[in-house]
Amino acid sequence: MEYFNLNKQKVSALAKTLAKSLSKGDIVLLYGELGSGKTFFVNKVCKYKNVKSIVNSPSYVLLNEYECEPQHISPRIHGTPHTSLRIHGTPHISPHIHGGRKGGGILSHPYELLTIYHYDLYRLSSADEAIELGILERIDEGITFIEWPELIEDFIPKKRIEIFFEHNGLYRNIRLEVKQ
Ligand SMILES: Nc1ncnc2c1ncn2[C@@H]1O[C@H](COP(=O)(O)OP(=O)(O)OP(=O)(O)O)[C@@H](O)[C@H]1O
Numbered sequence: 738m739e740y741f742n743l744n745k746q747k748v749s750a751l752a753k754t755l756a757k758s759l760s761k762g763d764i765v766l767l768y769g770e771l772g773s774g775k776t777f778f779v780n781k782v783c784k785y786k787n788v789k790s791i792v793n794s795p796s797y798v799l800l801n802e803y804e805c806e807p808q809h810i811s812p813r814i815h816g817t818p819h820t821s822l823r824i825h826g827t828p829h830i831s832p833h834i835h836g837g838r839k840g841g842g843i844l845s846h847p848y849e850l851l852t853i854y855h856y857d858l859y860r861l862s863s864a865d866e867a868i869e870l871g872i873l874e875r876i877d878e879g880i881t882f883i884e885w886p887e888l889i890e891d892f893i894p895k896k897r898i899e900i901f902f903e904h905n906g907l908y909r910n911i912r913l914e915v916k917q
């Protein structure tokens with residue numbers, strides 16, 4: 738899925754739709770140059786996942802951990818239409834992003850507590866350093882977002898979402914790929 742000329746409001750709408758589809762065990766890799774909007778996007782996903790604490794850029798801390806307050810999520814019944822990612826003026830898409838690899842998420846408990854792990858690997862220089870942060874161990878414990886994931890991408894499970902951010906004047910272009 739590819740979107741062009743998104744202002745912040747449209748990026749927020751995209752983040753909201755993705756937030757509804759994400760559950761424990763899901764991994765989102767965020768690619769794109771400095772200032773292309775990766776942290777902004779994660780902040781918005783956190784907002785729609787009911788994170789109440791202020792969400793800062795993790796550039797200097799490598800990992801931010803956010804606790805989502807419980808929210809009631811209606812179980813998705815098989816056979817009903819999926820949430821669709823529709824942004825004004827863009828094609829209708831349906832991401833089919835399913836829940837955690839341990840079967841957690843939406844169907845396991847409607848009030849399940851959720852943690853979001855948000856990494857920024859920009860300052861690291863080797864895969865070992867990234868792995869030592871414990872990224873892989875935490876994957877099953879929550880939703881994982883990784884900015885500047887290039888160092889570690891070969892070690893991350895292939896079932897993941899990759900999002901590519903690009904400047905476009907005042908706006909941003911975003912490409913979202915669901916990998917299986
Ligand atoms: N769609 C958008 N339209 C206009 N401005 C945006 C958009 N998305 C984000 N911004 C703004 O761009 C600036 C940089 O965003 P952000 O910090 O999210 O970038 P980043 O990709 O995380 O950068 P870094 O690689 O340095 O961590 C912020 O001021 C943010 O508000």
Ligand SMILES: [Mg+2]
Pocket residue numbers: 775776777794795796857884
């Ligand atoms: Mg950032």
